[in-house]
Amino acid sequence: MTESKVISEVVQKLAAEGIEAVMVKRPDEDEEDGDLIDVLSVPAWELADGQLCRKAFYGFIHAKLASRPTKGLVASVPGVNYCDVYGYSPVAVDDGRVLDCWDLNVLSTDSGVEGFSWQEMVEADDSAWWEGWDVPTELQHLPRRVANLYMLMNYEIVDLPPVQPLSEQELIEALKSGKHRDGLFCHGTDLNDRWTLRLSERESLVLHKLSDGSFTPIDQTHIDSKGRLVLDGQVLMHRCWDF
Structure with missing residues (x-):
């Protein structure tokens, strides 16, 4: 035309x-x-x-x-x-x-x-x-x-298709794939800290906080009714955030 x-x-x-x-x-x-x-x-x-x-x-x-x-x-x-x-x-x-x-x-x-x-x-x-x-x-x-x-x-x-909820198994498989050697980025409460989702020695999910070196167990119970990964009210991951 x-x-x-x-x-x-x-x-x-x-x-x-x-x-x-x-x-x-x-x-x-x-x-x-x-x-x-x-x-x-x-x-x-x-x-x-x-x-x-x-x-x-x-x-x-x-x-x-x-x-x-x-x-x-x-x-x-x-x-x-x-x-x-x-x-x-x-x-x-x-x-x-x-x-x-x-x-x-x-x-x-x-x-x-x-x-x-x-x-x-x-x-x-x-x-x-x-x-x-x-x-x-x-x-x-x-x-x-x-x-x-x-x-x-x-x-x-x-x-538009519904936003699919995250799942514990999906996150485990993503970490097992080897594409995320430094873990999956999570949104934390402190911009000066770095929070990442990682696999434990038993291949279960843990949240690592760089500031204090802590590891917090994460499982399906941390996925809320909106399909987001949440810890103590803080949204760590959302389906629309690429990973």
């Missing part, structure tokens, strides 16, 4: 959502002389410098998901497996607080929705955001802003 056709479709779909988009002339940021070029402007979604605002972009997604933790928004390219999947962080959901747009995580995958994994979802931040996220090869002939808006306007609300 040509750039002009993509832009026309994006403008129409944004208008259907009640969002104005128009073509304007702006200096070309990639050229020293700053020649004026045509840019798709979405005034309500732009920062003071004219750049596409991530908060506005995420705000649109948040409004569509309406704080439903089991739902996700898939931004895609028709006929292409690549897509961005947005969903609320299970950690934020488990906290029980009111969700907002910054609780959204994203997964970019070339395996379609079938490639979704809670462990591969990332929080992302503005350092990787410039007129949107990276786009697939099929859209790289388009301005990055246009490509991101095109994907977003081809959105679909889907059911």
Whole structure:
């Protein structure tokens, strides 16, 4: 599809959502002389410098998901497996607080929705955001802003799979695999300390605290009703934290 056709479709779909988009002339940021070029402007979604605002972009997604933790928004390219999947962080959901747009995580995958994994979802931040996220090869002939808006306007609300609980045996097998010679990282109460999950000589789970060298036995009873590994109220591990 040509750039002009993509832009026309994006403008129409944004208008259907009640969002104005128009073509304007702006200096070309990639050229020293700053020649004026045509840019798709979405005034309500732009920062003071004219750049596409991530908060506005995420705000649109948040409004569509309406704080439903089991739902996700898939931004895609028709006929292409690549897509961005947005969903609320299970950690934020488990906290029980009111969700907002910054609780959204994203997964970019070339395996379609079938490639979704809670462990591969990332929080992302503005350092990787410039007129949107990276786009697939099929859209790289388009301005990055246009490509991101095109994907977003081809959105679909889907059911996300439930977050599977951790299990004692799973953690034991992960440590036995040899991929975690220094143990599995655990979130402790002291940022200056290092807590890791390890195997004892009997191949049972123990929590090691570097500060005092202690080992605390860990078993299935430390996995709470939300499937998290917890010790004395402190969440040590969560399914959505990769390990």
